[in-house]
Amino acid sequence: MQLSEKSRQRIAPWAAVVILVMIWEATVRLLDVPEFIFPGAWATAQALVTFAGPIGVHSWQTFWTTMVGFGIGVVVGLVLGFIIGSSKFLYHACYPLLVGFNAIPKVAFVPILVVWFGIGSVPAILTAFLICFFPIVVNVATGLATLEPELEDVLRVLGAKRLDVLLKVGLPRSLPYFFASLKVAITLAFVGTVVSETVASNQGIGYLMMSAGSQMRMALVFAGLIVISAMAMVMYELFAQLEKRMTAWAHRGQR
């Protein structure tokens, strides 16, 4: 049966997943790796089903803390990016500071957050926020700062105020940058939450993996990994679709 180019493209990512899982299972079986070291795909799938209940509870915890942290990250990122991007002076003044802040491993913040807020959801939310707002700030600020002077002149000859220029030209023009950064930020937010949960929580997928690992139940640990990446992939795809819909004008070459 001949498949069209389009449907082949649609099937390709699923095929890649299936092939990877098969290689995984085959490697484990051929090398006869014990399950408490490196469980195969089948053992991991069994763990996923057996512990569906606890996994569900902990994934929900991870999911909502990530989304709250991400939400704060979007708001703060947008506001900061807007402020920094709207003035050349601020852009130059704040950029090195932001880069320096971004270079700090966010896991180093977790102990501080625990001292301030105790263990639980709050450090997880804040770690997710700290790790995900940077790409949003940078993208929004860059989108605004790289505004073509010609487009600006169109409004300036009409006597437009700075704010007019920002709202009518700067903001719409930086939307593609903003949506592109959301895709990066959402996956980073999951990283932040899970990192914090492994260190300072008694809930969430990160905690589940940590405690399962200490009991040598590696299949459950791997089940946790699969769940995190599945959640991140779904959210990524969601924001990719949103991006396509909101900024179709910027992707005209791909239609």
Added chain:
Amino acid sequence: MREANTEAPFVSFDQVSLAYDGSGNAIEDISLTVEEGEFVAFVGPSGCGKSTFMKLCTGLHPPTAGSVRVDGEPVTGPLKISGMAFQNANLLPWRTTLDNVLLPLEIVRPYRSQFRKRRTEFVGWARDLLRTVGLEDYEEQFPWQLSGGMQQRASICRALIHRPRLLMLDEPFAALDAFTREELWCVLRDLWESQRFTVVLVTHDLREAAFLADTVYVMSRRPGRIIERRTIDLPRPRELAITYGEPFTTLVQSLRKQIGEIRGT
């Protein structure tokens, strides 16, 4: 409609010079007047400060010396009574043609405060303008779906939607092919004939200047000075055909010769 102000000229430059930085004047000692409803064109070799002249006239840039007055008032900031079109159409890619044309009404007083209430009426204005330039079927298209000529038509509509008394055109047809260019000359001619706004056209196309304008100013090389003011007294309305016959060709020839001499020195 307009108050006929016969006392003072509509636009007047009095010994205006502008230097962007220490590298000397971009334009120097420019004195001229433009009457309301007049169509003037500026020609000169490239780099002669034609675009600088535009910036001074619209108030985008203040002069270093001398004074610029428009409608009797000294120009201190961007004018509200002017519309402008550039060499590139500069349409906003996220707006449809119609929304691009409506943009000035969202900015310029008094329309901006009435924009929501009078939207249907404003859309009507935009549609009328788009029809006169032959874009009635492209209102809902995005700029990238239009050809260069169509984009430039839309850009001229945008410059006119808020009914400016002064239309500034900065080489608006320079990036178009010869046929489209001549077509748009006629579009501009018809718009001007029917509405009689004041036009300042900057161009390096001598035929364009001679065909459209009442008065052609020839500028020297940098620092730009006005070295000749020539009144074009060809009868109006002018048909495109005149550009291929006498006395039009002789006129363009002599302008051409003058610019050649400037470039030679």
